[in-house]
Amino acid sequence: MKSPVRVLVVDDKENILKLFEKILADGYEVTTALDGARALALVASGDFDVVVTDIRMPGAGGFEVLDAVKARSPSTEVVMMTGYGTVGDAVRAMKLGAYDYLEKPFDPDAAALAVARAAERRRLRDEAASLRRELAGIHAFHNLVGKSGRMRDVFRLLEQAAGLDITVLLGGETGTGKELAARAIHHHSSRRARRFVPVNCGALPPDLVESELFGHARGAFTGATTAKGGLFEEADGGTIFLDEIGELPLQTQVKLNRVIQEREVRRVGEASPVKVDVRVVAATHRDLKAEAAAGRFREDLFYRLNVFPVRLPPLRERAEDVPLLAAHLLAKHARAMRREVTGLDPEALRLLTSWAWPGNVRELENAIERAVAIASGTVLLPRDLPPELALPAPVLPPGPVLATMPYREVLEQAQDRVSREYLVALLSEFQGNVTRASARAGVERESLHRLLKKHGLRSDDFKRG
Ligand SMILES: Nc1ncnc2c1ncn2[C@@H]1O[C@H](COP(=O)(O)OP(=O)(O)OP(=O)(O)O)[C@@H](O)[C@H]1O
Ligand SMILES: [Mg+2]
Structure with missing residues (x-):
């Protein structure tokens, strides 16, 4: 599904805003602002593809809006609306980075076309930027480095997730970079100016976890001498990183599910809820689907979190x-x-x-x-x-562990280890020359390539000099 083009329309005349809402009904997500000050607030907190703004407005005018947009997000395109006979304004606006202008009164079709062209240009710019990164051979995303196809796929997903303001579930073994990935998402999102609040769900004592996450009222429990907001309130406007989410007690999972659904938290011992605007990024080294099947994780929460799963490869x-x-x-x-x-x-x-x-x-x-x-x-x-x-790495785990494993798995593990060690020795010996290596090994070049791929090895990495 293509995501709608996000457009902000700013004008002090209600009828102009209504007109844009009508002509941009299909494929656009239109936000409107009746004055420049409101527009500036929206620009600071939101992420728009195209901004259409009047120039002459009481309070903050169109040029201020243009400046704010370009400062925050240079690739957002701006279309200015000018009154009759103020072409000088239009020229100035284009010099300051506006993409196009509409002279009032304008034809609705012309306005729709101008917005569509601006949106297309924005899309092309984004594509060009990601292509440039690729060509420049920058093998990194924020603080994560990697050049393997697997990691490039991960970078692409993280970049997408960052722009979408949706819940993200990060998976992967210990030490694969889940926390770095969570930070990278936050720092590439429109929330980057607000807080990133990391929470290690596994480290919170079970009897305090809810008051930590959601806060508590004064006197809610012994020791609660003052009211206190929780981590969700602390992350308001930003991102909360729920690390080791698989360790949350089941009854807390029920409450968390409701918080994400309703976008509001209820402090422990408090009757009325508080609205929060928080993006959730969760991480776990567990297979949450299997945990849910085994009754150790709430299925409804799993589906709510699993909107955009990203797995960091070992x-x-x-x-x-x-x-x-x-x-x-x-x-x-x-x-x-x-x-x-x-x-x-x-x-x-x-x-x-x-x-x-x-x-x-x-x-x-x-x-x-x-x-x-x-x-x-x-x-x-x-x-x-x-x-x-x-x-030499032990080919097999120690006896007691070994005894718990199915026979087939034992053979596969042993074969994997031996095969890998052999390939590394072979490729090192022949300095990455696959033709000579395959001749010595007595296997076809294609088979050797396939084996290398399976083990994530690249012949180039064994070249010297
Ligand atoms: N792709 C990467 N590039 C650079 N550094 C990395 C990368 N992946 C992980 N690291 C580094 O490895 C360490 C572990 O990363 P991180 O804490 O993000 O892993 P994790 O998946 O959250 O692990 P755990 O499940 O054990 O908490 C950190 O010091 C991090 O800086
Ligand atoms: Mg971690």
Whole structure:
């Protein structure tokens, strides 16, 4: 479904606003403002594709609106309306960044066309910007870095989610970057000037979780000596990040579901609710659908949260991100510790790329941080890395764990580990030359490509020089 074009129309004449509401009934979401001051407030809090504004209005005039729009969102297009014989104003407006102008009295069709053209131009500009990013080879979104196809897909989704003001559910194993993703969404959204309030649902004591989230009245319980607003009220106008949402007690889930649905919170011990305007971003390392099926998570809440799911892939499925992440994290920690460490020895990089990273990026970051601290030269060496990276990884989990696993899964896991270690050794030996590597391995080039893809390995990452 195509999302409607968001248009703000500003004029001190009610009939002009009515006219635009009528001609833009289809495919547009029209907001109107009867004066410049109201328009400025809307521009500050909303995100519009096109703004149509009168120039002469009491109070804040059209030029002020134009300035505010361009300052906040340069890619929003502005169409100015001028009175008869004030073409000078129109010329000035175009110089200041307006896209077009309409001379009053105008033909409704001409007005509709002007808005449609402005909307199209806005769309093309957005497309060009994302293409430019792609071409510039910027492998990052906010503070998340990655160049694998998997992460590029994630960046695209996060960017979309940021612009949509909807509930987002982030999934993924521990350390895959869920919190960074939540912050990235907030900072790319129209709420970026307001607060981002992170809440670790797993860390709140069960008997306090509701008063923390929703607030409480004075005397609501022992110790509640004053009334207090909760985290939802604190996040008003901004984003609340409900981390580890799977850990919320069931009865709190019922209340949370109602808060999201009604967009209002009721403080504990308070009769009347308070309106809140908050975007919810939730995260969990659990499979919430399975949790719901098992009765440990409210199904209604799951469906309310699962509007826009984004899953952060584990690092072992995108090994091609490891060299980039390693370089990024090395620079980050060298800067923080003011240490002259500028590079990675090729063998150290090979060890990093072949490790399975059960703790994902966080584990990689810890390894790099420690290596930067203990490095004796300007290049990180294998001996600076955690010793387990140099040992062959155990192919199988320890006996008691092993005994709980289905036979098929055990074989698959073992085969995966062996296959991966073999591929990394092979590609390192042949420095990423797939033709020679496949000849030595005795498999077709296509099969080798398929295997590499399955393990998230890229031959280019093994090229030297
Ligand atoms: N793509 C990435 N680029 C740069 N740094 C990353 C990336 N992903 C994760 N990190 C870093 O790894 C660490 C863990 O990330 P984060 O806290 O966002 O993970 P998480 O998914 O919330 O983990 P958990 O479920 O354990 O809370 C952070 O220090 C973060 O800066
Ligand atoms: Mg986290």
